[in-house]
Amino acid sequence: MINRTRQGKTLRLAFLSAVVSLVASFAASAAPTPLFNTYRAENGFSNAAVSLAVVSNCVGTIVGLLILGRLSNHLGRRLTAIAGLGLLLVGCLLLLLNEHDIGTLLASS
Incomplete structure (x- = not known):
């Protein structure tokens, strides 16, 4: 009986950590988008550069999901x-760095 109670707590903790990780991932991946306009105004980035940053953010997210999704089948879910x-x-x-360069902005997205 004690073993089942311990297993239930472990499963709840695992589920909670997965939910927190998922929410943090989605929040962090969407957080830079409103900042792009601020970076444009402060650093003189062109609209094309900001558009490129948004596109690289979206493409990076999609590629990451596709690659890491397949990679998890081979390496394991936890490591991935x-x-x-x-x-x-x-x-x-x-993103915490001073974004004075469009290359840094693209790398952070």
């Missing part, structure tokens, strides 16, 4: 999830 969250953290840290 940790790698995805790590990449997400790197992108967020790049």
Whole structure:
């Protein structure tokens, strides 16, 4: 009986961590979009550069989902999830930099 209680708590914790990771991933991937206009106004980026940043953000998300989705079948769900969250953290840290260069903006998206 004790073993089942422990297993239930472990499953709830795993589910909760998966939900938090998913919500954080979607929030972090959508967060830069409103900032692009601010970067355009402050740094003099052209509308084409901002449009390119939005497109690279969308393409990067789609490619990441497609590649990491397949990769998880081979490497395992846990390792792939940790790698995805790590990449997400790197992108967020790049956004904290002063965005004076369109290359940095494209890399962070």
